[in-house]
Amino acid sequence: MKTLSVIIPIYNEEGNIPRLYERLNGVVQQLGVDTEFVFINDGSRDRSIELIRGLASRDRNVRFIDFSRNFGHQIAVTAGLDHCTGKAAVIIDADLQDPPELILDLFAKWQEGYEVVYAKRRARQGEGFLKKLTARYFYRTLKKITSINIPVDTGDFRIIDRKIIEVLKQMPEQQKFLRGQISWIGFRQTYVEYDRDARHSGETGYTYKKMIRFALDGITSFSNLPLKFATLAGFFVSGVAFLLILYALYARFVTRDYVPGWTSLMLAVLFIGGVQLISLGVIGEYISRLSANIRNRPLYIVRDSNTESAGGETQ
Ligand code: UDP
Numbered sequence: 001m002k003t004l005s006v007i008i009p010i011y012n013e014e015g016n017i018p019r020l021y022e023r024l025n026g027v028v029q030q031l032g033v034d035t036e037f038v039f040i041n042d043g044s045r046d047r048s049i050e051l052i053r054g055l056a057s058r059d060r061n062v063r064f065i066d067f068s069r070n071f072g073h074q075i076a077v078t079a080g081l082d083h084c085t086g087k088a089a090v091i092i093d094a095d096l097q098d099p100p101e102l103i104l105d106l107f108a109k110w111q112e113g114y115e116v117v118y119a120k121r122r123a124r125q126g127e128g129f130l131k132k133l134t135a136r137y138f139y140r141t142l143k144k145i146t147s148i149n150i151p152v153d154t155g156d157f158r159i160i161d162r163k164i165i166e167v168l169k170q171m172p173e174q175q176k177f178l179r180g181q182i183s184w185i186g187f188r189q190t191y192v193e194y195d196r197d198a199r200h201s202g203e204t205g206y207t208y209k210k211m212i213r214f215a216l217d218g219i220t221s222f223s224n225l226p227l228k229f230a231t232l233a234g235f236f237v238s239g240v241a242f243l244l245i246l247y248a249l250y251a252r253f254v255t256r257d258y259v260p261g262w263t264s265l266m267l268a269v270l271f272i273g274g275v276q277l278i279s280l281g282v283i284g285e286y287i288s289r290l291s292a293n294i295r296n297r298p299l300y301i302v303r304d305s306n307t308e309s310a311g312g313e314t315q
């Protein structure tokens, strides 16, 4: 069992691996604790895996997992967490956008007793205008529509305690949104700030398609608002319809200022519109409960207890 595991997902990073390893090693020397590196090769199409195998043959602390194809960044990190042995694990990108030297600060905070220390981006260099803009609004919207407190401007670069890793293993969700899951788990969480660098070499593995899928995973895993939308719209439309129905009847029978056929047509359209939306909303409510159950999350997580059975895993 190691003190620290460093989890590094790799997708076409041949230009970064040597420099990354060098800088990580420098950090580990300064830390002076027993550390392992877990490289997950997520179906790279370049020479990444050869480089990783080379490192592993020279350094006993290099572990690797080689995927059969590209499964995506979140799954790669999950595999790393499943197979690491550290008392704490750092998740870091391979492209040196997350400066390895910050691990010293993360580690120090972890030693103070925090179970999660995430790295919060102060500035982002070398990323396109659109990426910065979408990221900025995505995190803020997500924070508004979910019931948990997912920190804004934060990626997966963080240190997490073994307790968090063990809970994550009990959350076998198909759609991984790790930063949301980790916020949901709780315990003591804090952050350190840093300036995000530009990519050292190569190009982003997050295409817009992958980014949209990731954003949808985040929203659907932690918010039922889209499902509840039909219910809200249904009540709103029904309310408006009711007023319009009154008006249509008033025009027909009191002022007698009407076009033949208009009243019955309006009544039918308005009534059916409201009923349909409310029915969709009812289905949405059931689906939101179904999806919550299918996620299979534990109902609660115990920090400490003096009962025989519940507190067994805490020290
Ligand atoms: N990555 C991965 N699988 C993918 C895409 C990316 O394992 O399908 C890795 C990548 O090698 C890097 C990290 O995830 O270590 C972050 O990816 P990237 O830098 O491309 O994303 P960005 O920083 O542009 O959001």
Ligand code: MG
Binding pocket: 093, 095, 097, 199, 204
């Ligand atoms: Mg990157």
